[in-house]
Amino acid sequence: MPYLFLAFVAVPVAEIFLFITIGGRIGLGPTIGIVLATAALGAYLVKHQGASVFRRTTTAVRAGQFPAVELAHGAMVLFGGALLLTPGFLTDIVGFLLMVPAVRERLRVYGVRRLRAKGNIVDI
Numbered sequence: 001m002p003y004l005f006l007a008f009v010a011v012p013v014a015e016i017f018l019f020i021t022i023g024g025r026i027g028l029g030p031t032i033g034i035v036l037a038t039a040a041l042g043a044y045l046v047k048h049q050g051a052s053v054f055r056r057t058t059t060a061v062r063a064g065q066f067p068a069v070e071l072a073h074g075a076m077v078l079f080g081g082a083l084l085l086t087p088g089f090l091t092d093i094v095g096f097l098l099m100v101p102a103v104r105e106r107l108r109v110y111g112v113r114r115l116r117a118k119g120n121i122v123d124i
Contacts, residue, residue, distance in 0.1 A: 015088035022089065038092045042084025045099040049077045052101075069108065076104045 023031040053074045060067035080098025083091040097103045115121040 011088075011090060014090055018089045035087050038096075039085055039087070042081060042092070042095055042099075045096070046077060046081035046084065049099050049101075050074070050081070053077055072108045072111075073101070073104050076107065 019031065022034075053070055057067040057070040057074065060070055076098050080095040083095030083098070086095075098107075112121065
């Protein structure tokens with residue numbers, strides 16, 4: 001739990017620091033423009049990646065398979081989309097990374113290994 005509290009405090013502080021620093025260097029207008037552009041690009045990427053994950057999920061279900069991998073990717077796309085729509089530079093970086101299928105797959109594999117090591121899952 002202390003990690004979650006730290007994230008809720010540290011991330012906004014870091015974002016404010018970056019807004020002030022970047023805004024001071026490039027100006028208020030360009031800073032706001034970047035924030036709006038990343039939100040628009042993020043919405044487009046979420047739509048595109050979400051549709052791709054949905055198609056793969058549908059294909060797996062039609063083949064009689066449980067779409068565990070696809071659901072994990074879908075959750076990461078959803079979370080990444082929320083981060084991209086949240087104003088901030090750090091959240092945008094993480095959000096954009098979650099739009100990359102190879103990054104999502106590495107995170108999924110890492111998560112499965114961690115859960116297996118703790119004995120929380122048997123097979124995915």
